[in-house]
Amino acid sequence: MCGVVGIVGNQPINQALYDGLTMLQHRGQDAAGIMTIDGQTLRLRKSNGLVRDVFHTRHMRRLSGNMGIGHVRYPTAGTSSSAEAQPFYVNSPFGIAMAHNGNLTNAADLQAALFEKARRHINTSSDSEILLNIFAYELMESKQLELSKDEIFSAVARVHEQVRGAYAVVAVIIGHGLVAFRDPHGIRPLALGKRETPQGTEYMVASESVAIDGTGFTYERDVEPGEAIYISEQGEFFSQQCSQQPVHNPCIFEYVYFARPDSTIDGVSVYASRINMGRKLGEKIQREYSHLDIDVIVPIPETACDIALEMSRVLNIPYRQGFVKNRYIGRTFIMPGQTQRRKSVRRKLNAITAEFKDKNVLLVDDSIVRGTTSEQIIEMAREAGAKNVYFASAAPEIRYPNVYGIDMPSANELIGFGREADEIGAIIKADGLIYQDLTDLIDAVKGENPSLERFETSVFNGEYVTGDINQDYLDRLDAARNDNARAEDDQDSTNPELYNEGD
Numbered sequence: 135m136c137g138v139v140g141i142v143g144n145q146p147i148n149q150a151l152y153d154g155l156t157m158l159q160h161r162g163q164d165a166a167g168i169m170t171i172d173g174q175t176l177r178l179r180k181s182n183g184l185v186r187d188v189f190h191t192r193h194m195r196r197l198s199g200n201m202g203i204g205h206v207r208y209p210t211a212g213t214s215s216s217a218e219a220q221p222f223y224v225n226s227p228f229g230i231a232m233a234h235n236g237n238l239t240n241a242a243d244l245q246a247a248l249f250e251k252a253r254r255h256i257n258t259s260s261d262s263e264i265l266l267n268i269f270a271y272e273l274m275e276s277k278q279l280e281l282s283k284d285e286i287f288s289a290v291a292r293v294h295e296q297v298r299g300a301y302a303v304v305a306v307i308i309g310h311g312l313v314a315f316r317d318p319h320g321i322r323p324l325a326l327g328k329r330e331t332p333q334g335t336e337y338m339v340a341s342e343s344v345a346i347d348g349t350g351f352t353y354e355r356d357v358e359p360g361e362a363i364y365i366s367e368q369g370e371f372f373s374q375q376c377s378q379q380p381v382h383n384p385c386i387f388e389y390v391y392f393a394r395p396d397s398t399i400d401g402v403s404v405y406a407s408r409i410n411m412g413r414k415l416g417e418k419i420q421r422e423y424s425h426l427d428i429d430v431i432v433p434i435p436e437t438a439c440d441i442a443l444e445m446s447r448v449l450n451i452p453y454r455q456g457f458v459k460n461r462y463i464g465r466t467f468i469m470p471g472q473t474q475r476r477k478s479v480r481r482k483l484n485a486i487t488a489e490f491k492d493k494n495v496l497l498v499d500d501s502i503v504r505g506t507t508s509e510q511i512i513e514m515a516r517e518a519g520a521k522n523v524y525f526a527s528a529a530p531e532i533r534y535p536n537v538y539g540i541d542m543p544s545a546n547e548l549i550g551f552g553r554e555a556d557e558i559g560a561i562i563k564a565d566g567l568i569y570q571d572l573t574d575l576i577d578a579v580k581g582e583n584p585s586l587e588r589f590e591t592s593v594f595n596g597e598y599v600t601g602d603i604n605q606d607y608l609d610r611l612d613a614a615r616n617d618n619a620r621a622e623d624d625q626d627s628t629n630p631e632l633y634n635e636g637d
């Protein structure tokens with residue numbers, strides 16, 4: 135799940151882009167990049183690493199100009215090579231840079247079509263470079279030396295007709311302005327903000343509203359599914375629905391895990407939805423598991439803390455922070471390899487022995503994906519002296535791969551694949567395992583915005599909203615992107631960074 139930002143200002147925006155990316159760091163820890171436009175020149179810095187490590191003072195000085203975009207990356211296609219860090223750049227037409235959150239499901243077909251019809255070369259294995267080239271190709275359709283807003287919007291409409299999957303995009307076009315658009319299902323989030331200055335209005339687009347709040351902009355609204363926004367260099371604002379049939383299916387996993395609790399996505403406060411998840415899960419335990427003798431509820435930091443606190447209220451059982459999180463270790467789930475993920479759990483979380491000794495503990499997490507965290511945490515609770523260790527997950531069993539921007543490409547790597555709760559419980563060695571029901575999870579989010587009728591819930595029920603995913607597709611994805619295949623790919627990925635300005 136990457137994070138994107140874009141700003142059209144009337145003063146240098148490098149610092150605001152940097153600050154926005156810092157507030158989106160939880161969406162991608164692998165690489166970061168910023169591209170600005172200064173007059174007729176695109177200025178770039180991108181590399182592997184956290185935002186604070188990628189941008190030093192000398193890079194920030196280079197990123198001049200009043201308009202630009204930024205990206206934090208969590209790879210879901212291609213490799214982790216710095217050559218695939220974003221934004222990507224293409225020189226024709228005009229000079230375009232793009233940053234993308236999501237994952238395309240017909241990338242291979244698009245790449246072949248691009249070569250057939252336009253002899254366009256894609257230099258990396260990133261789906262985002264393909265998306266940029268499709269957009270560039272469609273902008274080429276206009277034969278004028280200057281693009282009108284209508285030509286930009288019809289180019290986005292043609293992108294929607296060809297591209298399948300999830301994409302929330304920000305792009306800048308030299309001599310024109312910033313374009314942002316969201317796929318017709320609105321799977322990945324994209325928010326719009328504004329800031330008034332004596333020189334006029336400045337605009338910001340970002341994956342989450344938290345980046346808008348944190349940089350002194352004011353959150354206005356979300357970009358609609360299928361909608362495109364164009365803000366010219368002069369600060370004129372235009373928007374248009376570019377899809378014939380937008381159907382809103384926001385990814386429910388944003389609310390479970392990805393997004394920060396202080397963000398609002400599609401009219402839903404992420405924090406409030408997590409409180410609702412805690413309430414629903416607490417009520418299920420009250421209804422169906424009242425025989426469990428629980429002394430204490432302990433969250434697995436960090437995302438599950440809000441959920442567990444609400445469960446403690448519903449169940450009237452004390453909440454204790456039995457694990458301390460090392461604030462210098464990042465999120466485990468979005469790390470690129472299983473070895474790294476396994477090692478990180480113990481480095482990241484440490485038990486406070488007294489909180490477990492001789493107690494029956496209910497551990498609470500937002501989700502169980504590969505089981506990396508839950509298995510080790512239960513072991514740690516036992517080592518700390520717990521009597522019985524129960525485990526509750528605020529998301530239902532994750533049984534199916536994700537193809538829309540969450541790196542779960544292989545069903546075999548999911549602990550919930552083909553297993554029922556008691557089998558999963560036996561593997562993670564829990565004395566009891568309770569999952570949220572999918573209807574309750576949906577109600578927890580929908581309760582905050584009843585106008586949301588559908589969600590992207592494929593990891594729980596195997597229903598893929600774009601309608602183009604079959605078993606054959608999933609088998610190919612598994613073969614290409616399971617952990618072993620990826621380790622080999624990453625070793626081979628010595629591809630030079632074509633457009634980077636170096637260190």
Ligand SMILES: O=P(O)(O)OC[C@H]1O[C@H](OP(=O)(O)OP(=O)(O)O)[C@H](O)[C@@H]1O
Nearest residue numbers: 436437465466467502503504505506507
């Ligand atoms: O079953 P697994 O494969 O271990 O994945 C699920 C775990 O990973 C995530 O935590 P993470 O450490 O990424 O971030 P957090 O600090 O925001 O909870 C999530 O909150 C679960 O704890």
Ligand SMILES: NC(=O)CC[C@H](N)C(=O)O
Nearest residue numbers: 135136209210211235236
């Ligand atoms: N998580 C994402 O949104 C990833 C974007 C893109 N597919 C990449 O791998 O770079």
Ligand SMILES: [Mg+2]
Nearest residue numbers: 434435436437
């Ligand atoms: Mg966690």
